[in-house]
Amino acid sequence: MSAVLREDRDGLAILTLNRPDKLNSLTVGMFEELRKHVLALYKDESIGCVVLRGAGRCFSAGHDLADIAEGEAVPSRGWHSETLRLMERLPKPVIAAVHGHCYTGALEVALAADFIIAAESAKFGDTHAKWALTPIWGMSQRLPRRVGIATAKRLMFTAEMFGAAEAQRIGLAELVVPDAEFDAAIDRIARQILANSPFSHAANKRLLEATDARDMDSGLQWEILNNEGVGPDMQARIGAFMEKGRS
Structure with a gap:
C-alpha cells in the first residue's frame, strides 16, 4: 500500500499521507514517495493546485520516533x-x-505549503525540545517567518500544544473551519x-519568495526588474470578461 496517495480532480492534485494506523507518522519511505509525487507535479501542466492532507484521524503525529531510534538511513544529509x-x-x-494532530515534523511539512487550512x-x-532534538526540516526558518520570532521561540x-483557533x-493557519x-x-x-x-500563480510565488526578506525599497526594485510580464492566457481571460459584460 502506498504511503502517500495521489488523486487528481479536474486540475487539483490531492496528496494524502497514508499511514492512518500509525497516525501518519513520517518515515523515510513516506518522504521518498512524497518526493516522487512532487517531482512529477513539476512536469504535470494539467495540475494547477495541490492539497496535502492526512488519512484517517489526523494530518500527521510527526516524525516516526521508532525510525529515529533505529538511526534511520537517509540518502544524503539534509535530504528531508x-x-x-x-x-x-x-x-x-x-x-x-x-485536521487532528500536526506535531513537530508534521508541522515542518505543513509549513512548507503556501498556507494552512485547519479543521x-x-x-x-x-516538541523537538521534549525529546532532546533540534529541527533539521526547516522549523527554525519557516515558523518565525510565519508567526514572528518571539512567538516561534515561545512555541x-x-x-x-495549541488548537486551531490559536x-x-x-498567523500559523489562514482559515479554521468546522x-x-x-x-x-x-x-x-x-x-x-x-x-x-496558473502563469500568475507561478510568477507570484517566485516573486514573493525572492523578496520575502528584503527591505521595501530593494523589494520594489526587484519587482520592477524581475517582473515576468503577462501570461499567455491574459487576452483570453480579459476577452471572456468583456464578453460576459456585453451579454
Missing part, C-alpha cells in the same frame, strides 16, 4: 529538508489541509485558485 524545499518551490499553490479539531505543536521552548490567531465543512472548504478554496491564471 531538500524534499520539503522542492515542495515549497512548486510553481503551483500548495495547501496544507490539517477545528487540529492540534499543533513543536519551540515550551513545546506547547493557530489562526498567531470538521463537518472541512472537505468542502478545501475544495472551494482550491477551485477559487484554479479559476485564476
Whole structure:
C-alpha cells in the first residue's frame, strides 16, 4: 500500500499521507514517495493546485520516533529538508489541509505549503525540545517567518500544544473551519485558485519568495526588474470578461 496517495480532480492534485494506523507518522519511505509525487507535479501542466492532507484521524503525529531510534538511513544529509524545499518551490499553490494532530515534523511539512487550512479539531505543536532534538526540516526558518520570532521561540521552548483557533490567531493557519465543512472548504478554496491564471500563480510565488526578506525599497526594485510580464492566457481571460459584460 502506498504511503502517500495521489488523486487528481479536474486540475487539483490531492496528496494524502497514508499511514492512518500509525497516525501518519513520517518515515523515510513516506518522504521518498512524497518526493516522487512532487517531482512529477513539476512536469504535470494539467495540475494547477495541490492539497496535502492526512488519512484517517489526523494530518500527521510527526516524525516516526521508532525510525529515529533505529538511526534511520537517509540518502544524503539534509535530504528531508531538500524534499520539503522542492515542495515549497512548486510553481503551483500548495495547501496544507490539517485536521487532528500536526506535531513537530508534521508541522515542518505543513509549513512548507503556501498556507494552512485547519479543521477545528487540529492540534499543533513543536516538541523537538521534549525529546532532546533540534529541527533539521526547516522549523527554525519557516515558523518565525510565519508567526514572528518571539512567538516561534515561545512555541519551540515550551513545546506547547495549541488548537486551531490559536493557530489562526498567531498567523500559523489562514482559515479554521468546522470538521463537518472541512472537505468542502478545501475544495472551494482550491477551485477559487484554479479559476485564476496558473502563469500568475507561478510568477507570484517566485516573486514573493525572492523578496520575502528584503527591505521595501530593494523589494520594489526587484519587482520592477524581475517582473515576468503577462501570461499567455491574459487576452483570453480579459476577452471572456468583456464578453460576459456585453451579454
